[in-house]
Amino acid sequence: MKKTLLLTTVAAATLVSGVAFAGTMADVQARGKLNCGVTGGQAGFSAPDASGAWHGMDVDYCRAIAAAVLKDPNAVNFIPTTGQTRFTALASGEIDILSRTTTWTFSRDVDLKFSFAGVNYYDGxxxxxxxxxxxxxxxxxxxxxxxxxxxxxxxxxxxxxxxxxxxxxxxxxxxxxxxxxxxxxxxxxxxxxxxxxxxxxxxxxxxxxxxxxxxxxxxxKEPLGPLVRQGDDQWVDVARWTLNALISAEELGITAENVDELSDGSDNPDINRLLGREDKLGEMLGLDGEWARRAIAAEGNYGEMFARNLGDKTPIALARGLNALWTDGGLMYGLPLR
Structure with a gap:
């Protein structure tokens, strides 16, 4: 019964995802808001507080994208989804990105025609x-x-x-x-x-x-990460490299506090490339040179986001484990900024 229900959900999303969605970034910019699919309430990842403000790792990631693309980390509509509705919401265009503790699997990538931006939490x-x-x-x-x-x-x-x-x-x-x-x-x-x-x-x-x-x-193995529709390479790149920017920032020692200072120039060429001083990475994405600086300034680097939402000083108290940087025995590392 459960397996049949899951396959029915997969089939429905597959039919809808046959529609090509090119130009998502242009749509987001024209709308002035990013539509981000999240859970209805999973503390540490995405949940509203008593005043209705959203918090969590997946929430912070969407705010980073909004900062990069719209120059405003608060220009986000958070749209709650369930395990049953999340893929249809993404495939139909109701949301621009799904940032909802979703496991990267073969069928979701290949059959449902979604593209994962990467892994933001290694789980099991x-x-x-x-x-x-x-x-x-x-x-x-x-x-x-x-x-x-x-x-x-x-x-x-x-x-x-x-x-x-x-x-x-x-x-x-x-x-x-x-x-x-x-x-x-x-x-x-x-x-x-x-x-x-x-x-x-x-x-x-x-x-x-x-x-x-x-x-x-x-x-x-549950590699969790954000995903977008296939068929829009520019939007896939924006989603993937925003996540990578947050991870790379932790490696490079770039924080929400020092990002503006480092944006003035550094002896480290990787910092200069990421923050727009060299190589015009933003232009390659269709954005300006400040995109990564804004993404990092929004909620901090990956390590800051983890500590604030999931770390040992929170009620959830999760150790970094596999989600530590590769230099600390984990699996997280930024892709080359070349």
């Missing part, structure tokens, strides 16, 4: 259970009821994991984080499975987060 699927159950390993979940968000890669990963380990489970479908919290905390399921970052985000919103544990097993 895990399991969360109430500590009171006394479970310490996913291998002890035989017969469990499992809450799982529909329209996601986690559905198939879960089925494969239980099949490979000769275990049975009863799925409890949920639509979004609010639905998860209601059902999981009410005891409608024994386990919640999702990306590890999503579990940490969800747990941080509980009244007693210490009463819930994330089991040690990580059962999949």
């Amino acid at each position: 699927q895990a399991f969360m259970v109430p500590k009171s159950l006394g479970i310490t390993s996913a291998k002890n979940l035989d017969g469990a009821t499992v809450c799982i968000q529909t329209g996601t890669t986690t559905e198939l990963n879960l089925a494969e994991y239980f099949r490979k380990n000769n275990m049975k489970y009863e799925p409890v479908p949920v639509e979004n984080n609010a639905d998860v919290q209601q059902k999981y905390l009410a005891g409608a399921c024994d386990v919640y499975t999702s990306d590890g970052s999503d579990l940490a985000s969800t747990r941080s919103s509980f009244k007693t987060p210490q009463d819930h544990i994330i089991l040690p097993e990580v059962i999949s």
Whole structure:
């Protein structure tokens, strides 16, 4: 049933994505706003606060693009999507970019005709259970009821994991984080499975987060990143190189605080290229030379964004891990600025 539903969603998005969408940047500039698809509420990635202001890693990335393209980081319409609606929203043109903890997979790239800008968070699927159950390993979940968000890669990963380990489970479908919290905390399921970052985000919103544990097993690779429609190479380049600019800025020591000073010139040619002093990278993108400076000034470099939204001083308290810079043992590094 779940697999059929997922395939139906994929097929619908594929039909809509057959339409060519060239000139997205021109449309965004004419509109004066970037339409950014996000989650309805996932702390640390994209969620509105009590006043309606949006915060999170994926939110910050869209603000960086708005700063680069529109010269205003606040020129963004944040449009909530679910696992079921996100691809149709992107394929139909309702949103210009999907920045919503979405796993880069073969079928989404090739069959759905989307282009990923890169990876902004390396993750993996895990399991969360109430500590009171006394479970310490996913291998002890035989017969469990499992809450799982529909329209996601986690559905198939879960089925494969239980099949490979000769275990049975009863799925409890949920639509979004609010639905998860209601059902999981009410005891409608024994386990919640999702990306590890999503579990940490969800747990941080509980009244007693210490009463819930994330089991040690990580059962999949989930490279999460923003994506746009295929068929518009300029917009793909803008999305990809804005993300790269934020990662490169951390490598180069460029922060929201010092970016304006460094824009006046540096002894480092990579800094000069990124900030518009050499090689006219902005012109190649169809933007001005200040595009990257504005993107970095908006919410800081990748490391600043991570620390503010997900780091050890936040309620989510995620370690950098694989998302550390390559010089610190992680997988993040900026592509060559040549």
